[in-house]
Amino acid sequence: MNTAYLLITCFVATSSFVMLFDAPRRAVVYCGITGTLAYGGYLAAQGYGLSPVVAAFLGSTLTGAVSEYLARRQRMPAIVFITAGIIPLVPGASAYYAMYYFSLGAYQQAILYASMVLYIASAISAGLAVGAVLRRRVRA
Amino acid sequence: MKDELLRLGLSLGEAMMQAGAEVYRVEDTLARLLQKTGAEEVQVIATPTGIYLSVTLQGEVHTAVKRIGRGSIDLSKVCELNALSRSVGAGAYPSDVLRDVKTILTRPPEYAKWQQSLLVAVAGGAFALLFGGGVVEAFAGAVGALLVQVICAGLGTLGTNRFLVDFAGGGTAALSALLLNLAISHKTDLAIIGAIMTLVPGLLLTNAIRDALSGNLLSGTSRLLEAFFVSISIAGGVGAVLSLWRSLGGLI
Structure with a gap:
């Protein structure tokens, strides 16, 4: 129940987010699906006890793969779907808590969260890279 | 002819870059489109802040440069411009294609x-x-x-x-x-x-x-x-x- 609620919220959040970037109307539902799948993968990985960093990596790899598939199916640039996919993985909360603890003067906590932001952002980038490489393998 | 080709290339490149396309997509699109509209060879370097374009016409190389300012991200435009470059037939006139590009660019945004x-x-x-x-x-x-x-x-x-x-x-x-x-x-x-x-x-x-x-x-x-x-x-x-x-x- 809780997971279903999170996934539905994620669908709404990602599809409205890509519409802010003027995503084409016929792509919006697929963008929402990409985001939901990525977040679902992220949640599942964390459910198996993996760290948020590894979970974000798996989520963004999934994003890359799904986006390349959708790009070919819908004849649209993959970035439309990728942008949607990585949004729920972006460490917005960690970035906030880093600033929160900085403002408290609790630098140890702040650094902890700030490094989490860096790790997760790097994991997302690495996942996208893997996704793109896979696609090139398939095409060649 | 060469002016029209260069103008088409630079306008299209600028628009795609500002709308949020990747560099390889901009470069691919320009090369494909300009070859269809009469260039013998196309060399293009696109960066987020500027675009350098050379076309060869009857053995002569013509080059133009354009500074790219900041635009607003618009994924619909990326999709449409990308689709346009594929749908244009070989031998089309650059000025016609430029008009199509302008129509896409002046279209109201996807959402009010x-x-x-x-x-x-x-x-x-x-x-x-x-x-x-x-x-x-x-x-x-x-x-x-x-x-x-x-x-x-x-x-x-x-x-x-x-x-x-x-x-x-x-x-x-x-x-x-x-x-x-x-x-x-x-x-x-x-x-x-x-x-x-x-x-x-x-x-x-x-x-x-x-x-x-x-x-x-x-x-x-x-x-x-x-x-x-x-x-x-x-x-x-x-x-x-x-x-x-x-x-x-x-x-x-």
Whole structure:
């Protein structure tokens, strides 16, 4: 129940987010699906006890793969779907808590969260890279 | 003929770059389109801040350069311009294609202003829910996101520096949640997170990675740096407001 609620919220959040970037109307539902799948993968990985960093990596790899598939199916640039996919993985909360603890003067906590932001952002980038490489393998 | 080819190439390249396309897509699209419209050979280097284009016509090389300013991200335009370059038949006249490009560029945005405002509020609220908020946090996040959009759009039309706009956006997100907390008690952290998620440079990061991977190291690194600075600006705005609020004796 809780997971279903999170996934539905994620669908709404990602599809409205890509519409802010003027995503084409016929792509919006697929963008929402990409985001939901990525977040679902992220949640599942964390459910198996993996760290948020590894979970974000798996989520963004999934994003890359799904986006390349959708790009070919819908004849649209993959970035439309990728942008949607990585949004729920972006460490917005960690970035906030880093600033929160900085403002408290609790630098140890702040650094902890700030490094989490860096790790997760790097994991997302690495996942996208893997996704793109896979696609090139398939095409060649 | 050569002027028209160069003009077509530069307008199309500028439009795609501003709308948020990756470098390899811009370069591919230009090469494909200009070859269809009569160029014998096309050499193009696109970067986020400028585009260099050479076309060979009857053995002569013609070159033009264009500085690219900041535009607003528009994925529909990327899709349409990309589709146009594929649908143009070989032997088309550059001036005709340029007219088609102009039609796409002058088309009204996919979503009207009021729809955009509604969407940003929905996105802000949904992100607040996603990070564990309840109805009140979703409401506060929606209000925050809406205010952020108003402030950022206002500063944008004044031609303010991008990083300053994002700094103001982060500050607005924090301030609106803190002020709203005085009237309706809620978890300010979740409302702020919801609102700043609408500012996150997701497309910029995606493009940075894809550019670097496709061998366009110049724009890959510069976009990565931009994404980093944008994130720092947003966080800095939030942090500044939080510190100021605390030093004025407010509770967070």
